[in-house]
Amino acid sequence: MKMRKYYAVLIIIFLINLSVGWSQEYEFQHITTVNGLSHNEVRKIVKDNQGFLWFGTQNGLNRFDGYRFKVFKNVPNDSSSIIGDKIYSLAVSKDKLWVGTITGLSVINTVTLEVIPTPNIFNFIGKNGVLQLFCDGSNVVWASTEGENFIIDAASLEVERVLKDYKIAAVAKGFDNNYWIGTNKGLLQYDYKTKTIIKNYELGAFNAYGLDEIYTNSYGEVWITKSHGIYRYQSERDRFIEVFNGSKTFNAISENDEGDIFFGTYGDGLLKYSRATGLYEPLLANPENHLSISSNDVYDVFVDDENIIWVGTQEGLDYYDYTRHRFNSLVHLPENNNSLRSSFVQTIFQDTDGLFWIGTREGIDQVVFDEGYTNPKISHKNMNNTLFEPLNNSYVSSIFRDSKDRMWISTMGDGLFLIHEGQNLMRRFTHNSEDPNSIASSSVRAIIEDHLGRMWFGTGGGLSLLSEDGKGEYAFENLGFSTLNTTSMPYNDIYSVFEDSKQRIWIGTNKGGLSLLVEKGGGKSFLRFNHLPSDPKSISDDEVFVIYEDVDNRVWFGTSGAGLNLLKEDGRSDINNGYYFQSYTENDGLSDNEINAILEDHEGDLWIATNTGFSEFNIDTETFTNYSTYDGVLKGKFRKNAKWKTKDGTLFFGGAAGINYFNPNNFKINNNVPNPVFLDLLIDGKVVEVGQSLDNTVVISQPLSSGSMVKLPANDNRFEIKFTALSFASSMRNTYAFKLEGIDRDWQYTGGIDPSANYSKLKAGSYRFYLKASNNDGVWNNEPIFMDISVSPNLMDWKIVKIGIGVLLLLTLVLGILAFRKYKGRSLVRDPNLKSKKPIRVIDPELNKENLEKVKELYLLMETEKVYLDSELGLTQLAEKIDVSTNHLSMLLNDYIGKNFYDYVNYFRVEEVKRRLKDPYYQRQTLSSIGGDCGFNSKSAYNRIFKKFTGKTPSQYQKEI
Structure with a gap:
């Protein structure tokens, strides 16, 4: 009876969660045939010892490297292909992948990717379907067909029949080195050494076709899914109890780093068991939720070992990557009362009781969270008072509580509202053109209270200062723009008003720049700061959205389209009272130049809401880390000053798509060290296969790995090396550093999709290519991997050497004449515009002429259009500009100019920096800003490359001018 009640409670919990399951914390990304998967029905998932993921589908086997798939399929009458395309089971041993198909078992060498001939295994299994495979990491592989069971030695491939009277559906290894085996006659505990059954647990028949599963974990637990039930082992009683019973069939089991266990079902999606709460939560497919x-x-x-959850379903491969979901959200959901009334959020405020007031374009919502800002409960606040009815559907722009415990609520068009609940006081202020004491505009964006307790309001018609007589009478002193007064407000449309720690009041306007209130002798005037194209130390834009002061009393200004500005003071009074600005833009790493809100976290980093996501700015290192929709940031731009920071450091940002909230201190950092591997070698865009020959030279004799030898013919050494990090957490954020010893002086960096390195026309000799990688959170592998590259000498050069050796022979004269005639068309060519000391030989005069024209075209392009100022300029884009292939451009750079692509472009960038450092026009611009404007995309790269070309850092060079 008690057990029935227990089941009833669990089912109720299951059904309750069912109604909101699709909106839970797990948001899945999807991979289908559109992305290269061979079939959408994914039956099995494993990871090999190198770190590649393998997916068994109903039409082929797939190896995944984080960016692309390599598909293995059966080819009729080809024993080097897998035995079948319908995959039932997978298992991994040391260097082998075991593939159970509907028509037999295949074994793949995971290093060479060759299908290993296994005639002995075939003699036992034949073309019977392999329904179950298990390997515990040792050399023991369990394989079962519908009628027989086998143990296979993974090293010797010897086969032994076992448990002839049973049909095995599932196998797992216990901590005592015994095996748990689910069979058609119950659950067995099996001693492998003695090949005896220790005990049979009467749990009923296991069904291999039903995908019944056994799972053991680090807690010493044993979990079983069988038919509609989930069972758990009680070691103290040596028995299994059913802990959950569902309406659909359970199958797969896996566990994350937090100890939560995930069960796959056929019909009811995923079921998550929370170790913290002991509850079960369904994660269901929902057509209205693409995540x-x-x-x-x-x-x-x-x-996997990075805590990513991979799910094979009937309609594709899904995965949950926690590093892409660090940002929580509140949005409007149709027909869901526990959601925002509008996703367009303009202001956020938290009162002393912890209640959040959310100002949207359609009124006010109130939100209460559980501890840790979880489980939000949202209510739509409606004002019953006639005076406040306009607030119920108004565009609410700001909410502020003053030192007198009064709530001020401003709107765009419906005026300013005052609520003093303690005194039952409610007032509404609107602009009246016939009343000079009314507020300057009914559209109010900014509200502050200064150190004297005065209330200031930034409106669409100027700056308004509230005066109160203590008897309930209110009046406004309005300060606006005047064409007759150069010390008036520069523009009436105000975005932001802010008082800093020095009691200075700053005003950011729409098109009038920045102004500073000056109060002297009872009068009020304004010091104006406008953008001057001729002055790099002026504020970078005349639209100032945001004003913010950090804990170190630095004042920051966010602009509409020219990035972030830091206020500087040099103590002089001759220019702008000694004020000037240092700017940071996209060239410095900012995600976008439109800045809508700024908050500082507990570590002192600034979080900047831009038009494309968040930029985390480390002030000390002047570096940005950017987050976008790829990381879980909401789509749509953020709204001006829609922000809030809680006492525990949780940051809230509002925008056109809702609210993102997060605590940077709670970000789980991916500390897994990546495993860089070489994938392919390409020559002229074609993959070189193992054993393939070019000009009678075998290029690679073994699959590419660290220490591999690559032999390139003299005339075919334009090549590309593809690689990956085998780190699947936010793999687009992985970074790669590579260097070809003898060619690259410094590490070259790349990332994103399809990372690779390209080289062209290497001289004869030996080279070593190094590669290292970092994961999404900047964790690098310890030692770079490498491959050795040998370029054969040109046959004609070798003949010349032989001629030189035989100069004392009479034949020398004849051979010399022949050689002279053969090579008389050759000439030494040097780029007239660059200081290259590397001559090259040209055989075809016509081709030589065309190449020289392209070199001249390239030089003119760099000098006139200055394409190198684009920090995103790549080999492909540059090749398109002079209408040649990337291989052709690489050849021109290497053979005619004597530089690789990176050195060539960076040469012009360094020269441009040197020119600007000598030009008085740029004397007020910072070194960092000059570097960014000249095409360097990071401060570290700027300093490193500049020193590489000049022997000095930019600051050292500047001091010597």
């Missing part, structure tokens, strides 16, 4: 799992029919669940 739910693809299908409720789940075949396999696999949590």
